[in-house]
Amino acid sequence: MTEFFSMGGYASYIWPSYGITALAMIVLLLATLRGLRNSRRELDQLETVLQARRPRRNRKSRKAT
Amino acid sequence: MHRFAKPSVFLKITAPILPWLVGATVILIASGLYFSLIASPVDYQQGATVRIMYLHVPAAWMGLFCYVGMALCGAMSLIWKHPLADICARATAPIGATFTALCLITGSLWGEPMWGTWWVWDARLTSMLILLFLYLGYIALVNAFDDPERGSKAGSALALVGAINVPIVKFSVDWWNTLHQPASIVRVDGPAVDPSMQLPLALMIFGFTGYYFVVLILRVRLELNERRIRALHLSGMFDDNGENSTAETKPYDPSHNAEASQ
Numbered sequence: 001m002t003e004f005f006s007m008g009g010y011a012s013y014i015w016p017s018y019g020i021t022a023l024a025m026i027v028l029l030l031a032t033l034r035g036l037r038n039s040r041r042e043l044d045q046l047e048t049v050l051q052a053r054r055p056r057r058n059r060k061s062r063k064a065t
Numbered sequence: 066m067h068r069f070a071k072p073s074v075f076l077k078i079t080a081p082i083l084p085w086l087v088g089a090t091v092i093l094i095a096s097g098l099y100f101s102l103i104a105s106p107v108d109y110q111q112g113a114t115v116r117i118m119y120l121h122v123p124a125a126w127m128g129l130f131c132y133v134g135m136a137l138c139g140a141m142s143l144i145w146k147h148p149l150a151d152i153c154a155r156a157t158a159p160i161g162a163t164f165t166a167l168c169l170i171t172g173s174l175w176g177e178p179m180w181g182t183w184w185v186w187d188a189r190l191t192s193m194l195i196l197l198f199l200y201l202g203y204i205a206l207v208n209a210f211d212d213p214e215r216g217s218k219a220g221s222a223l224a225l226v227g228a229i230n231v232p233i234v235k236f237s238v239d240w241w242n243t244l245h246q247p248a249s250i251v252r253v254d255g256p257a258v259d260p261s262m263q264l265p266l267a268l269m270i271f272g273f274t275g276y277y278f279v280v281l282i283l284r285v286r287l288e289l290n291e292r293r294i295r296a297l298h299l300s301g302m303f304d305d306n307g308e309n310s311t312a313e314t315k316p317y318d319p320s321h322n323a324e325a326s327q
Contacts, residue, residue: 021167046294
């Protein structure tokens with residue numbers, strides 16, 4: 001096990017490589033998911049407001065159809 | 066082709082694919098990590114540092130792959146004005162930039178023990194650094210305009226002009242003398258990498274590609290949501306009760322943005 005972590009003496013190069021790569025890929029994914037969640041929430045809010053108003057705004061056109 | 070470029074069709078097609086893509090990516094990267102860290106031999110010259118290759122090469126591949134994708138989307142956005150092409154290009158840029166940066170960092174961490182230096186200003190490393198700057202320039206440019214359409218035009222032009230850098234990265238190891246080793250996978254005589262090392266390399270390359278498509282789909286959704294939000298604001302429906310009567314939206318004229326006001 002110690003042998004595995006020492007990576008033939010190159011541990012200080014190999015583990016940072018894997019660590020930074022994992023970190024960057026996870027951060028990018030999480031940032032994307034967070035942005036997606038926030039945008040969805042904002043969109044929902046806007047659409048709720050829109051929905052509430054639609055009957056008043058579209059009363060004429062709705063009767064026509 | 067044009068039919069598939071509609072955002073609603075994109076969402077409909079990718080929704081069922083996404084969970085499978087996530088599953089495949091997790092399996093590929095997990096098995097790739099197992100083979101690259103544990104079940105593969107050390108190199109007879111480079112020792113264990115060869116394990117950095119399983120990150121460095123896939124990251125470099127993704128850096129170039131994303132750039133080609135971004136430039137093609139930029140071309141489609143310029144020629145056919147597909148909103149989805151522009152959205153895909155914007156969604157790709159940060160992913161490509163991340164992989165290019167990772168390629169440079171892992172390359173540095175590999176170069177120090179093997180070459181005795183973190184960095185050399187040779188053709189391969191310099192052209193890869195330029196690739197990173199092209200990504201960053203693209204991201205800065207498309208976000209620098211109030212009107213997203215103008216931003217996408219400028220960004221697409223930059224992406225296309227910068228595409229000349231892709232063959233320079235690829236062939237730099239053949240055209241100039243360098244510390245960097247020549248191509249060892251995509252070459253005329255077939256791969257020069259031992260099969261025991263090809264397996265983890267292939268797993269990681271496919272795993273990273275899967276990761277790219279997962280994040281791409283998510284970022285396209287994000288971009289579509291943001292456009293919809295912008296369109297709702299621009300349509301002026303929120304003006305009358307002051308919800309959206311902030312100064313930043315005043316200069317816009319909804320008629321300028323025909324696509325958004327639908």
